[in-house]
Amino acid sequence: MPLPPEAKYVAEQSGLLRGALYALTTAALLATQAPLSLLGAKRLSAAEFICVTELVLLLCVPFMLRTQRSREHFRALISSVSNLGKFRNSAPDRAAGDRAICLRTWARPSHRDFGSPQSRSFLGGDHRLPHRREEDPHLLMDVHAMPGRGVCRRDASGGKSGRYLFPFRSRSLIPPHFWRQGWRCRCPSFGL
Amino acid sequence: LPVPVLWALSGSLVGKWFADVDESACIAVTFITAAAVVVPVTLAVAYAQSGLTIKTDILPAIALLAAGTILATGFGRVLYQKALTVTDNNNGFVSIFFLLIPGFTCLLSLWMSRWISELKFTVGPLFYLGLGLIAAPILVFLWQSKKRSSGRTALQEMDMKPGMSVDPV
Numbered sequence: 001m002p003l004p005p006e007a008k009y010v011a012e013q014s015g016l017l018r019g020a021l022y023a024l025t026t027a028a029l030l031a032t033q034a035p036l037s038l039l040g041a042k043r044l045s046a047a048e049f050i051c052v053t054e055l056v057l058l059l060c061v062p063f064m065l066r067t068q069r070s071r072e073h074f075r076a077l078i079s080s081v082s083n084l085g086k087f088r089n090s091a092p093d094r095a096a097g098d099r100a101i102c103l104r105t106w107a108r109p110s111h112r113d114f115g116s117p118q119s120r121s122f123l124g125g126d127h128r129l130p131h132r133r134e135e136d137p138h139l140l141m142d143v144h145a146m147p148g149r150g151v152c153r154r155d156a157s158g159g160k161s162g163r164y165l166f167p168f169r170s171r172s173l174i175p176p177h178f179w180r181q182g183w184r185c186r187c188p189s190f191g192l
Numbered sequence: 193l194p195v196p197v198l199w200a201l202s203g204s205l206v207g208k209w210f211a212d213v214d215e216s217a218c219i220a221v222t223f224i225t226a227a228a229v230v231v232p233v234t235l236a237v238a239y240a241q242s243g244l245t246i247k248t249d250i251l252p253a254i255a256l257l258a259a260g261t262i263l264a265t266g267f268g269r270v271l272y273q274k275a276l277t278v279t280d281n282n283n284g285f286v287s288i289f290f291l292l293i294p295g296f297t298c299l300l301s302l303w304m305s306r307w308i309s310e311l312k313f314t315v316g317p318l319f320y321l322g323l324g325l326i327a328a329p330i331l332v333f334l335w336q337s338k339k340r341s342s343g344r345t346a347l348q349e350m351d352m353k354p355g356m357s358v359d360p361v
Contacts, residue, residue: 015278015279015280016279016282016285018275018278018279019275019276019278019279019282019285019286020275020285020289022271022272022274022275022278022286023271023272023275023285023286023287023288023289023290024289024292025271026268026271026272026275026286026289026290027289027290027292027293027296028292028296029263029264029267029268029271030264030268030290030293031264031292031293031294031295031296031297031300032259032260032263032264032300033260033261033263033264033265033268034260034297034301035260035297035300035301035304035308035311036256036257036259036260036263037256037257037260037261038308038310038311039252039253039256039257039308039310040250040253040254040256040257040260041257042253042310043250043253044250044253044254044257045238045241045242047234047235047237047238047241048234048238048242048244048246049257050230050234051230051231051234051235051238052254052257052258052261053257053261053265054223054226054227054230054231054234055227055231056257056258056261056262056266057223057226057227057261057265057266058223058224058227058231059262060220060223060262060266060267061220061223061224063266064216064217064219064220064266064270065216065217065220066216067214067216069214069217070214070216070217070220071217072217073213073214073217073218074214074217074220074221076213077210077213077217077218077221078221078224081221081225
């Protein structure tokens with residue numbers, strides 16, 4: 001249920017006030033850096049200075065991960081760092097799975113990515129879909145796609161389950177005709 | 193110039209891409225990934241330049257540097273991200289407060305110059321000119337927000353005024 005305008009205004013003002021307090025504290029903290037680092041900057045070389053700074057920041061990491069929530073998110077983020085340079089999602093994580101795109105759509109066998117040599121080798125075989133009309137209910141499938149990772153999974157109702165290259169690298173790039181029945185809230189286990 | 197620009201860009205991008213993720217976790221990951229690249233490179237460069245000989249007389253300087261880094265880059269970065277989160281990634285609003293950093297730095301330097309002579313600075317016309325340049329945008333910001341809030345209050349009063357006459361149709 002949408003908030004009434006007055007409540008929205010109050011919430012916005014409260015957010016701004018908290019933001020202002022955080023920003024003021026940040027400004028005070030940032031102001032300490034120049035005077036405290038001056039001696040180090042004068043007596044250390046540029047490489048030593050940067051190295052010491054980075055090592056000190058590494059020491060801060062355990063203190064940043066005091067809460068259970070931050071530790072969980074940290075693990076999810078760190079495990080996804082290794083996927084930065086990869087197209088294939090080899091180590092899916094739960095947090096990322098929760099943010100996966102879940103939609104019901106029709107397969108588009110005519111799409112250039114389906115059945116391409118790359119997808120065939122990736123899929124470990126030829127999973128090319130038979131050519132049918134786009135609206136064919138037999139090809140209706142639930143897609144769980146990881147934005148930016150290019151992998152999707154088909155839980156076909158009455159069809160063969162498999163992996164397919166998902167050609168859209170972000171949610172915003174998915175054309176409107178893919179969104180036939182809107183979003184589905186089911187969170188996938190993503191056991192790829 | 194690159195420092196505030198890159199700082200604000202980093203805050204905005206982290207706020208946009210990782211809006212659902214805990215701020216501390218996000219910043220911790222950025223520290224680790226940056227350190228994984230930067231530390232080996234800087235260690236190699238420092239070793240090639242001077243053989244990495246750290247003398248005991250620079251240990252106080254390193255301790256101060258560590259304190260400054262923990263306060264500013266460690267806690268400051270996390271708080272900055274929290275400020276962006278609660279203001280819905282409103283970097284303009286948050287950054288306006290950073291104009292106070294030079295003022296805070298001056299006060300801190302003035303106090304610390306009793307022990308560290310290098311922190312002494314001359315308070316002259318140029319210093320006041322700089323402070324004025326910093327204060328001007330803050331005053332404009334204050335004036336604009338005051339004007340906007342008074343305009344809004346007047347509008348609300350008009351809306352809620354009971355028994356307003358309505359022209360017959």
